[in-house]
Amino acid sequence: MHKKLSTFSVLYKILERDIKVAWRRQSDVMAVFFFFIIAASLFPLGSGADPKLLNAMAPSVLWVTALLSCMLSLSRMYASDYADGTLEQMMLSNQPTVLIVLMKILAHWMLSGLPLVFVAPLIGLQFNLSGAQLQILALSLLMGTLALSLIGSIGATLTLGIRGTGVLIAILVLPLYIPVLVFGAGAVNAVSIGVSPNGALSLLGAVLAMALVFAPLASTAALKIALE
Amino acid sequence: MHKKLSTFSVLYKILERDIKVAWRRQSDVMAVFFFFIIAASLFPLGSGADPKLLNAMAPSVLWVTALLSCMLSLSRMYASDYADGTLEQMMLSNQPTVLIVLMKILAHWMLSGLPLVFVAPLIGLQFNLSGAQLQILALSLLMGTLALSLIGSIGATLTLGIRGTGVLIAILVLPLYIPVLVFGAGAVNAVSIGVSPNGALSLLGAVLAMALVFAPLASTAALKIALE
Amino acid sequence: MKNLATKSGFNWLKYASPKTFYPLAGKLIPWCAISAATLIAYGLYIGLLVAPTDFQQGEGYRIIFVHVPAAWFSMFLYLLMALYAGMGLVFNAKLSYLMATAIAPTGAMFTLLALVTGSLWGKPMWGAWWVWDARLTSELILLFLYIGYISLQAAIDDKTRADKASAVLALVGAINVPIIFFSVKWWNTLHQGSSISLTKAPAMAAIMLQGMLIMAIGFWLYSIAVILMRVRCEILERDSKTAMFRQD
Amino acid sequence: MYWNSLSEFLAMGGYGFYVWGSFGLTFAVMTIELWLLKKRQKRVMQLVKQEAI
Amino acid sequence: MGLLASNRELTADNLVGVRGDRLLFEKLNFKCSNGTVLYLQGANGTGKTTLLRTICGLSKPHAGVIKWCGENINALAEDFHQHVLYIGHLPGIKEDLTALENLQFSLALSGSNVMEDKATAVLKMLGLAHGLNLPTRMLSQGQKRRVALARLWLQDLPLWILDEPFTALDTSATDLLKQKIEAFAHDGGIVVMTTHQEVTLHVPKFEQLRLDA
Amino acid sequence: MGLLASNRELTADNLVGVRGDRLLFEKLNFKCSNGTVLYLQGANGTGKTTLLRTICGLSKPHAGVIKWCGENINALAEDFHQHVLYIGHLPGIKEDLTALENLQFSLALSGSNVMEDKATAVLKMLGLAHGLNLPTRMLSQGQKRRVALARLWLQDLPLWILDEPFTALDTSATDLLKQKIEAFAHDGGIVVMTTHQEVTLHVPKFEQLRLDA
Ligand code: HEM
Ligand SMILES: Nc1ncnc2c1ncn2[C@@H]1O[C@H](COP(=O)(O)OP(=O)(O)OP(=O)(O)O)[C@@H](O)[C@H]1O
Ligand SMILES: Nc1ncnc2c1ncn2[C@@H]1O[C@H](COP(=O)(O)OP(=O)(O)OP(=O)(O)O)[C@@H](O)[C@H]1O
Ligand SMILES: [Mg+2]
Numbered sequence A, B: 001m002h003k004k005l006s007t008f009s010v011l012y013k014i015l016e017r018d019i020k021v022a023w024r025r026q027s028d029v030m031a032v033f034f035f036f037i038i039a040a041s042l043f044p045l046g047s048g049a050d051p052k053l054l055n056a057m058a059p060s061v062l063w064v065t066a067l068l069s070c071m072l073s074l075s076r077m078y079a080s081d082y083a084d085g086t087l088e089q090m091m092l093s094n095q096p097t098v099l100i101v102l103m104k105i106l107a108h109w110m111l112s113g114l115p116l117v118f119v120a121p122l123i124g125l126q127f128n129l130s131g132a133q134l135q136i137l138a139l140s141l142l143m144g145t146l147a148l149s150l151i152g153s154i155g156a157t158l159t160l161g162i163r164g165t166g167v168l169i170a171i172l173v174l175p176l177y178i179p180v181l182v183f184g185a186g187a188v189n190a191v192s193i194g195v196s197p198n199g200a201l202s203l204l205g206a207v208l209a210m211a212l213v214f215a216p217l218a219s220t221a222a223l224k225i226a227l228e
Numbered sequence C: 001m002k003n004l005a006t007k008s009g010f011n012w013l014k015y016a017s018p019k020t021f022y023p024l025a026g027k028l029i030p031w032c033a034i035s036a037a038t039l040i041a042y043g044l045y046i047g048l049l050v051a052p053t054d055f056q057q058g059e060g061y062r063i064i065f066v067h068v069p070a071a072w073f074s075m076f077l078y079l080l081m082a083l084y085a086g087m088g089l090v091f092n093a094k095l096s097y098l099m100a101t102a103i104a105p106t107g108a109m110f111t112l113l114a115l116v117t118g119s120l121w122g123k124p125m126w127g128a129w130w131v132w133d134a135r136l137t138s139e140l141i142l143l144f145l146y147i148g149y150i151s152l153q154a155a156i157d158d159k160t161r162a163d164k165a166s167a168v169l170a171l172v173g174a175i176n177v178p179i180i181f182f183s184v185k186w187w188n189t190l191h192q193g194s195s196i197s198l199t200k201a202p203a204m205a206a207i208m209l210q211g212m213l214i215m216a217i218g219f220w221l222y223s224i225a226v227i228l229m230r231v232r233c234e235i236l237e238r239d240s241k242t243a244m245f246r247q248d
Numbered sequence D: 001m002y003w004n005s006l007s008e009f010l011a012m013g014g015y016g017f018y019v020w021g022s023f024g025l026t027f028a029v030m031t032i033e034l035w036l037l038k039k040r041q042k043r044v045m046q047l048v049k050q051e052a053i
Numbered sequence E, F: 001m002g003l004l005a006s007n008r009e010l011t012a013d014n015l016v017g018v019r020g021d022r023l024l025f026e027k028l029n030f031k032c033s034n035g036t037v038l039y040l041q042g043a044n045g046t047g048k049t050t051l052l053r054t055i056c057g058l059s060k061p062h063a064g065v066i067k068w069c070g071e072n073i074n075a076l077a078e079d080f081h082q083h084v085l086y087i088g089h090l091p092g093i094k095e096d097l098t099a100l101e102n103l104q105f106s107l108a109l110s111g112s113n114v115m116e117d118k119a120t121a122v123l124k125m126l127g128l129a130h131g132l133n134l135p136t137r138m139l140s141q142g143q144k145r146r147v148a149l150a151r152l153w154l155q156d157l158p159l160w161i162l163d164e165p166f167t168a169l170d171t172s173a174t175d176l177l178k179q180k181i182e183a184f185a186h187d188g189g190i191v192v193m194t195t196h197q198e199v200t201l202h203v204p205k206f207e208q209l210r211l212d213a
């Protein structure tokens, strides 16, 4: 009557479905994207048009904005699956929950972190960043946003089913994001002052590696607690 | 068996209930507050500790952060009333919907805009702002956050019942927030460069007046559409 | 109802059940409180009346007698909280969760005090209420971590879930604290700029050190007393809810 | 005893505001914490008594 | 019961209901006077919920009019709303508030001010004694429904619109609700309701309307 | 039906259920073997949902153990999950996806790969022909439930756990579901279910368990 699916194809289905759902409401995929663009453009509006000031602000403004836009979409990461009972079904699936969590994180990254890697340099141009700076900005975001999705997943699972979640997640997650921000923006700043960004980038890599190990475990524990 | 309540007391009950719900989870009231503090503190971490740069960034950073924190709590403004059917009941109430909407906006402002007026100067100290700058910062936020709640309500009602609302609201609302930001941060910047902030402040007042007239009407229309 | 602690098979946990602990804590509190009051009074005496002035900073340095103990305990209590939270998760011991919950507000309070007294010191010393120095920044982040823990605890009203969820958060925070502190340090060294670091202790006079230590022990005993009081309240509150439910 | 007069003690060599501010705040906050706890304790005790009846 | 004494009438004239691109019902006519229970039947997806929402004015009909005492309800707006009590698929309660607070708020919304002890009494009668001071999030499915339904015992409105009111209720709650509906109809109230359960109601006028036709 | 042929057994040993601080049931014992339908009864809020969630391992029991073929389900974890089909109060479907996509995903989650035409056929049989390619958001309450229940026709799992499966279903859907449950039990399946409706099921072993006691 039916054949069994391999672990791999079950996980692939989970990823595929998250992306399909997001795609169905394209506005969602676009949204993080636009939020980043609009929020980053607010700073020049708020501060007058001094190009030197803008250039100096740019790494922190772009990185903080990227961080906030990834964070904003966190509450969406598990909430709807929780509300409609899909998450229960996932926990009852015959696959280890850690792997399922990892897939959800991956989907979140592909939908909210990855797009930023491509627009950030464009916005960077508005702030008069140099080519080298833009390159490192993109590279640091590529690694950094994955770490943000991983760490963010912990906040998202901890606050499942709690109302007014958006802001609570922010409070839980922002302090944990600080190393990512420091090393990510630090790499771009290093280029600005003519220092090699490699140190910052390798530290960022180390943070990412740590997050890859611990975040899925912590999220899984939090999920089990939330559904109990 | 029972007496009729006056319009005034029905409206008061609506305001009271919103505040009670928020108070029940004190974390909620605190949350916007803390988000503001934490997010504002991220910028120095992204940019290094140069006090001159920080001082120059401060007006735009503080104003943009205040704006973002008001915006983050927008999705909470009507969403839970919508999800559990209370909003339907409000529309079926014997009070004009505009007034009900106005009360919800007022509650939102009291819970998310007003507290910022009080903490912003404290954070301003961390950016080495002067006394005069701090004063104008607080004043501009007092007027500005009310306008933000009013305008935000339009975005919140337009996106009701749409999943992944957080980011979508942001996109709808941020462009409308620009005048508030420009005049609000502009007033503080004016003080920094030794110009009178009165021009910017009176323009901010004009924006607020416009918002007071149009935002409740627009929100009401959006609500009716959302519930149809 | 079966006692949760007995299930785990660790004998010492039996004594760690809230019911046994409640009267024990009640006996400890007065002793801690009295010795805390005595030590703090003695520390104040040394700090304000006996210790001589600092040749660099004048009398302003006396803030050290509250600032430093507060800063120490802000960090120490966080570690302790994470430890209890971890034990709670591992042994499923209710009392451990209760301790973690009770520590958080006091820890946050000391963090806030370290920040405020530090600022009050910084204004006369550096001419600014705040500088973005690595140590100050780390302390600020520590406050955020406490706030996160307390907010999460408050936002979940199913107590069992609140305990477990915030324990997970405390542990995640504990893994992160070293990384955060390290990253902040690194951030500050990259941008040397004008940041002023806290000066190396200028061969602190023995009497100053003595005053500070006494003050610190006083704060420690105060923390114990307050935390135990809070645990007792927590036990009663949760217990009485159970009783309330049983009535019908 | 290090001080010569009370007014000198209070002035703290010109740092009075900062020193007394820190000490005052520290002990004020600690006292408030204690007071809040006492209040909570009283409330809980009342609740327990109510249920006992 | 002052409100219920006077003569009321709810009529539908050639209603047409459309959802998306789909025609649900056409040329629908009915007339309900005091003491009527109008019982909508139909398989899943035939448009019962859509019709109920149209009757209370939450959705506009595609064509046709609904009249309350002879006047179009769209023209009446709030003047009509103050006579309607609608309980839909969604319970309309806040999970953060207690049962009592929820009840008081939903009463206040329609302008009636009910004493706390009266409200408490009704909640107790509905078997919610122990949950009075719990946030409703901590109640079971059926208990939440009971909180939502408690309004029926406390408000003097002449028209009730109930969408599957028996969902999730156990037998004792179902009986209570049935009796309440019967009493209400005897006092001259008008009820429009749907349910997939079998119900027999002893009321002055019991009318059925099938939507599949 | 390979899976169902072998002997399975679900047992509960001295279960204690607690929600918040409230004791719901105590010293609960039961044993279900092939062909059993265990029917949980009890008023609203007596802990039926809690018990069902405990049986599938979503919540941990406060005390006591649940065994599947003699082994503790907590130890089995995923090895137990691959035998269980749970449908709770929440339908577990995404409103943005179509009925077919939802069905395929929930099948994939439990590792079975069903041909699209087979899934389509079941959905059609359940009366969802016209809604196949609509996002489920556009379906009525009862139609959504049908989508959630469609899994029952497509998966070979030996243990079904159903929380109020008849909610929102009209009579024809109720009949289909009843027949399916009966057929499943005759093939040796085990069902644990609750409902507030009256049901009579013709199955090899029909056991009732009241929770109010
Ligand atoms: C991690 C938390 C902190 C610890 C462990 C700590 C510890 C200390 C210690 C041991 C001293 C005296 C020895 C020395 O001069 O180096 C000191 C001095 C000082 N601290 Fe802190 N502190 C902390 C946070 C803060 C904060 C948050 C502020 C300000 C907001 C601050 C402001 C000061 C000032 C102004 C001095 C005297 C500066 C000087 O001697 O040049 N500290 N701190
Ligand atoms: N938001 C929507 N957009 C488009 N069509 C919809 C929407 N909601 C419902 N429909 C369609 O309208 C029809 C009627 O839905 P309605 O909810 O009124 O049915 P119902 O009779 O109440 O069914 P049930 O017994 O299942 O509650 C359904 O076939 C459904 O597909
Ligand atoms: N999240 C929760 N926290 C604390 N208590 C809860 C929670 N959810 C439910 N309860 C309590 O547990 C009890 C059992 O709830 P449960 O949902 O298992 O009941 P049920 O038998 O399924 O009822 P129904 O027939 O209404 O669905 C209820 O009395 C409820 O008050
Ligand atoms: Mg319906």
Ligand SMILES: [Mg+2]
Pocket (backbone or CB within 6 Å): E140, E141, E142, F048, F049, F050, F163
């Ligand atoms: Mg139930």
